Amino acid sequence: MQTPNRLQPFYENLVFEKDDNRMIINFGPQHPSAHGQLRLILELDGEQVVKAVPDIGYLHRGMEKMAENMIYNEFLPTTDRMDYIAATSNNYGFALAVERLLGIEKEVPRRAKVIRTMLLELNRIISHLFWLATHALDVGAMSVFLYCFREREFAMDLMEDYCGARLTHAAVRIGGVPLDLPDGWLNQLLHFINKMPDNIADYEGLLDQNRIWKMRLEQVGNLTPEDALDWGCSGPTLRGSGIAYDIRKEEPYEIYDELEFKVPVADTNDSYGRYKLYMAEMRESLKIIRQCIHLYKDTEPQLMADVPQYISAPKERIMTENYSLMQHFVLVTQGMRPPVGEVYVPTESPKGELGFFIRSEGDPYPYRLKVRAPSFWHTSLLQHMLPGHYLADVVTIIGNLNIVFGEIDR
Amino acid sequence: MRRYVNRKNVQAKSYHTDRFHQRPQTPKFDPASDEVFAKDLKSLESKFEIKDAYIEVNQLVVIIDPKDNVAVLTHLRDKCDYTFLSEMSAIDYLAEDGEFEIFYQLLAMKKRKRMRVKCRIKEKQAIETIYDVYKSSDWAEREMYDMFGVIVNNHPYMKRILMPEDWEGHPLLKTYPLQGDEAAQWYEIDKIFGKEYRDVVGPEERDTKRIDPKDTKHFARIGHEVPYGAKPVSKPDEVYEDFQEEDGVFLITRFTKKNQKILNERK
Numbered sequence: 251m252q253t254p255n256r257l258q259p260f261y262e263n264l265v266f267e268k269d270d271n272r273m274i275i276n277f278g279p280q281h282p283s284a285h286g287q288l289r290l291i292l293e294l295d296g297e298q299v300v301k302a303v304p305d306i307g308y309l310h311r312g313m314e315k316m317a318e319n320m321i322y323n324e325f326l327p328t329t330d331r332m333d334y335i336a337a338t339s340n341n342y343g344f345a346l347a348v349e350r351l352l353g354i355e356k357e358v359p360r361r362a363k364v365i366r367t368m369l370l371e372l373n374r375i376i377s378h379l380f381w382l383a384t385h386a387l388d389v390g391a392m393s394v395f396l397y398c399f400r401e402r403e404f405a406m407d408l409m410e411d412y413c414g415a416r417l418t419h420a421a422v423r424i425g426g427v428p429l430d431l432p433d434g435w436l437n438q439l440l441h442f443i444n445k446m447p448d449n450i451a452d453y454e455g456l457l458d459q460n461r462i463w464k465m466r467l468e469q470v471g472n473l474t475p476e477d478a479l480d481w482g483c484s485g486p487t488l489r490g491s492g493i494a495y496d497i498r499k500e501e502p503y504e505i506y507d508e509l510e511f512k513v514p515v516a517d518t519n520d521s522y523g524r525y526k527l528y529m530a531e532m533r534e535s536l537k538i539i540r541q542c543i544h545l546y547k548d549t550e551p552q553l554m555a556d557v558p559q560y561i562s563a564p565k566e567r568i569m570t571e572n573y574s575l576m577q578h579f580v581l582v583t584q585g586m587r588p589p590v591g592e593v594y595v596p597t598e599s600p601k602g603e604l605g606f607f608i609r610s611e612g613d614p615y616p617y618r619l620k621v622r623a624p625s626f627w628h629t630s631l632l633q634h635m636l637p638g639h640y641l642a643d644v645v646t647i648i649g650n651l652n653i654v655f656g657e658i659d660r
Numbered sequence: 661m662r663r664y665v666n667r668k669n670v671q672a673k674s675y676h677t678d679r680f681h682q683r684p685q686t687p688k689f690d691p692a693s694d695e696v697f698a699k700d701l702k703s704l705e706s707k708f709e710i711k712d713a714y715i716e717v718n719q720l721v722v723i724i725d726p727k728d729n730v731a732v733l734t735h736l737r738d739k740c741d742y743t744f745l746s747e748m749s750a751i752d753y754l755a756e757d758g759e760f761e762i763f764y765q766l767l768a769m770k771k772r773k774r775m776r777v778k779c780r781i782k783e784k785q786a787i788e789t790i791y792d793v794y795k796s797s798d799w800a801e802r803e804m805y806d807m808f809g810v811i812v813n814n815h816p817y818m819k820r821i822l823m824p825e826d827w828e829g830h831p832l833l834k835t836y837p838l839q840g841d842e843a844a845q846w847y848e849i850d851k852i853f854g855k856e857y858r859d860v861v862g863p864e865e866r867d868t869k870r871i872d873p874k875d876t877k878h879f880a881r882i883g884h885e886v887p888y889g890a891k892p893v894s895k896p897d898e899v900y901e902d903f904q905e906e907d908g909v910f911l912i913t914r915f916t917k918k919n920q921k922i923l924n925e926r927k
Contacts, residue, residue, distance in 0.1 A: 306821065306822065307820075307821060307822035307823060307824070310822040310823065312831055314807075314832060315831055315832055315836075315838060316838070318671050318672070319671060319672040319838050320672070350717055351686065351717075353686070353687075438925075441925075477795075479743050479744055480794060480795040480796065481795050481796045482744065482745055482746070482794070482795075482796030493769070495769050500769075500772045501772060501774075584674055584675075584676055585674070587681070587683070589683070589684040589685055589686045590683050590684070590685050590686070591685055591686025591688075591716060591717075592686075592716065593686070593716070593717045594717075594719065594746070594747065594765050594774065594776065595717075596746065596767075596774075603746065605746055605747055605765070607747060607749070607763075607765065609751055611683075612683035612684070613673070613674055614674050615671060615672050615673075615674070617671075617751070618751045618752070620747060620749045622746055622747040622765075626799065627796055627799070629799075630796065630798055630799035633798075634795070659822060660822075
């Protein structure tokens with residue numbers, strides 16, 4: 251134990267036991283590279299990590315409990331606060347789960363589907379840019395951070411033009427989308443996706459052959475395919491280990507089965523491979539958005555599913571038809587009553603497999619709602635991945651796993 | 661007459677119930693209708709006791725005995741390619757029949773199929789860990805214990821994960837109120853100041869719509885508050901528009917509203 255005096259003050263963050271040369275370091279919860287409120291208890295032998303115990307829960311807000319006490323439509327904006335880097339993917343995951351529970355997935359109008367896909371991919375780009383920016387900043391590349399945020403700002407402005415919010419979008423509704431695209435939005439989007447490939451090339455120019463970047467990332471954070479499966483990894487972390495499983499491709503939802511895109515895979519199993527993968531994924535997202543812009547032009551203007559039992563009629567019908575107004579009143583004040591049953595719906599969020607499990611007893615409130623947040627499972631991987639690495643690599647690995655604490659603690 | 665409150669389930673209830681409302685069910689299909697699922701089920705049935713099996717929303721649901729959970733999941737992983745545990749947790753049915761339902765959500769990537777294994781345990785009954793089958797269940801089981809108090813046997817590190825270590829109660833139980841029980845409401849006060857300070861600090865204000873008329877601090881027009889009920893000052897004398905030095909600072913010219921330009925398009 252420490253015996254503090256004037257020359258040797260008490261280090262509250264450090265316990266140093268001399269006899270076996272092991273040091274226990276408390277990393278976080280207020281560490282800038284922890285990407286949120288992650289507390290890591292690291293046992294070090296020299297500079298090498300021997301044991302890592304992640305401690306989470308500092309951002310726990312009890313979202314699953316809140317969901318049980320809210321009607322389905324009420325909970326939708328709350329999902330924004332989970333993965334706040336790409337809020338629309340949460341909104342969409344929840345909306346799709348409820349749609350499958352209601353059995354109205356096929357009723358969602360075509361235009362809504364196209365808009366949703368566009369927003370999802372735009373969110374993927376926003377999320378990946380944010381990941382690259384903060385990851386590069388952690389490793390020491392400040393300029394990449396600034397470049398990425400410049401483009402991210404453009405994408406966020408597009409989101410703002412569409413739904414009015416930059417971070418907490420709530421841009422999707424159960425059964426469709428609330429708004430059509432504003433005038434000139436598609437041109438702006440096209441402008442963005444035309445510019446973006448050059449920007450990605452800029453980032454790659456800064457990083458790909460950068461000696462420091464390569465030394466910090468290559469052969470750091472190795473993850474074998476067996477371990478990736480065993481520890482429940484999904485999304486880019488799984489595909490970075492050579493397993494080409496993308497839910498958009500394998501279990502297509504929305505209009506992904508009509509779109510042409512590749513599923514990038516990296517088989518180097520290390521952080522550098524995952525970095526290349528993220529870059530390739532952004533390019534694929536741009537490709538998807540470009541196809542969606544063409545698809546948008548020949549769609550009917552309907553935006554919400556026409557299922558009066560569960561979803562309110564459009565505003566003009568509510569204002570003119572008595573029965574629609576009554577139904578709208580019941581749906582707003584009491585909420586929809588879905589069938590009794592349960593459903594688990596996975597979607598491919600930018601971070602990985604985002605799943606919503608809903609158990610319904612036929613009441614307007616879900617009996618149980620469980621969110622499968624990809625970051626939660628990736629954080630549990632840290633205790634397996636960190637031992638054997640040097641202390642400096644801890645930050646690289648945390649940054650590389652792309653974890654967001656809003657969805658870990660929920 | 662006082663309104664009846666079911667203390668065993670304090671979840672929000674709909675204030676209006678239609679006596680004649682028939683609750684629809686999600687359609688359930690026979691597992692034999694899907695080739696892959698039929699095969700999986702057959703290989704399971706040959707070894708284990710299957711209480712029920714059906715297909716719901718394109719996923720096979722199998723209900724098993726809780727004692728078999730490790731053996732069934734090992735069989736599914738090794739023989740039926742369900743190599744990935746997507747999710748596992750519990751559902752609280754204590755108010756209805758004194759049981760928890762545990763579910764394991766699995767994915768077979770080769771077959772692109774998902775299935776759910778479910779079992780029911782009694783209130784104080786423990787369940788065996790599946791850590792040896794899927795490592796990822798480590799945190800999921802801890803979360804289940806934290807939220808429901810379901811004890812998992814032989815887990816490597818059975819501790820709370822989201823709630824603090826000294827927390828009382830398990831938040832996702834249906835008996836646990838949304839705003840927390842007494843211990844939860846005073847948790848921070850008790851810990852920081854001690855129990856005797858509960859009266860001094862007072863309960864937490866949870867009504868977001870509440871307005872304190874004497875509060876002049878948290879008001880929309882900061883610096884221009886008026887007493888409660890008085891007319892708001894329409895044009896405050898000083899409005900700070902800019903916060904920069906008159907001549908600007910080194911390398912930065914002074915921003916004025918007159919000189920600002922709004923671009924029609926991004927550069």
